[in-house]
Amino acid sequence: MKLEKYQELVSRLFSGIRDADTKKAYQEVFDADTVATIYKLMESGYIKELGNVISTGKEANVFYAVDETDTPVAVKIYRINTTEFRHLWKYIEGDPRVRIPKRNRRTIIYQWARREFKNLETAHKHNVRVPFPIVHRKNVIVMEYIGNENNPAPLLKEYLPEDRENFVEDLLNSLANLYYSAEIVHADLSEYNILVWEDLPYIIDMGQSMTWDHPLAYEFFYRDMNQLLKILQKLGKDYKTPHEVIAELRRRAKG
Ligand SMILES: Nc1ncnc2c1ncn2[C@@H]1O[C@H](COP(=O)(O)OP(=O)(O)OP(=O)(O)O)[C@@H](O)[C@H]1O
Ligand SMILES: [Mg+2]
Structure with a gap:
């Protein structure tokens, strides 16, 4: 993608975002390809508007968003350039037994996201209570959002159920x-x-x-x-x- 096109897309994606943490969380995952991927998901209506960050994890950040019908969705974006991966790379690179061309890092992360999506799909088909998997594209997964407008659902670590x-x-x-x-x-x-x-x-x-x-x-x-x-x-x-x-x-x- 051309630089101008990338900058134009990023400024459009960011246009509604004021929160500093959220901005930082997007910057972590928004390489040019990821911007293009989100843009395609927007064109097809799976995402209308991106919202606040829900979580910044080791490999992925999760964001609140709404789809074309204003239904809330959760968007999990795996980072292409994780420090984690760069760190691991140091060890893999010098090892003659492990030959993974650098460009394949992207492919590995795409496969990881695809695997998560497939696992959610299979689980859901078998009546496991998981967020409903909506769509995945490259390093991005869109799924049912669990929570309300103000707050995502708490973790069991933070909150025990009443019943x-x-x-x-x-x-x-x-x-x-x-x-x-x-x-x-x-x-x-x-x-x-x-x-x-x-x-x-x-x-x-x-x-x-x-x-x-x-x-x-x-x-x-x-x-x-x-x-x-x-x-x-x-x-x-x-x-x-x-x-x-x-x-x-x-x-x-x-x-
Ligand atoms: N569908 C969802 N609805 C609401 N919140 C969600 C949803 N999916 C994930 N989250 C929130 O995002 C956080 C991270 O999601 P997840 O555990 O899938 O990613 P992760 O890559 O394992 O992150 P970490 O490295 O922190 O474990 C969850 O702990 C939860 O708070
Ligand atoms: Mg987790």
Whole structure:
């Protein structure tokens, strides 16, 4: 993309934004290709207007936006130029065993976003409570926004539901469906990746999630189950070992 065109697009995308943190969060992810990608999503109506930043994470920033019909959506943009990646690159670059041409970094990140989108789609089809995945393009995912106009849904880490019985029921059913019906291992399950909205659990952040045939699936599965055990204990349930939790999920998957 020509520089003038890029600058024109950026100034149009930024036109409504006053908040300094939000501006900074956009600058982190807005390389020329990402601007073009957002612009295409705007042309096709998936995004009408970008809003405030919801989160600035290690690999991606998440923004509030509205679509053509003014319905709120969440836009997750994976950074092409993460410091993380640049840091890793130092190690990979000098290693003769690892030959990834530099230009492929972009492709790897696109695949990562695509994988998260596919995982959300599969999970949703199998009745796992996840934000509904709307569209993905290159390093950008558009999904259902969980929250209201003023605030995104809090993390389970920050907020415990009032009706814990019902919350736990819903969580266990969702996870039984995820692991045994969708056959996906989340691989980063924790109270940081569960949102609480209207007293119900929404599972998020599935970029690293994998199917059971992945060589590390069992390792991550046990990590997830240890995290789930902690979550259930915090919610007042008296499970004592990860094996009890696994048995509970399997029982629900069969039932
Ligand atoms: N659909 C959504 N609706 C509302 N908020 C969301 C949504 N998806 C993500 N968020 C918010 O954005 C944050 C980051 O999302 P996510 O966990 O998917 O990204 P991440 O790359 O793992 O970020 P981090 O590196 O911080 O873990 C979440 O903790 C949550 O607060
Ligand atoms: Mg996360």
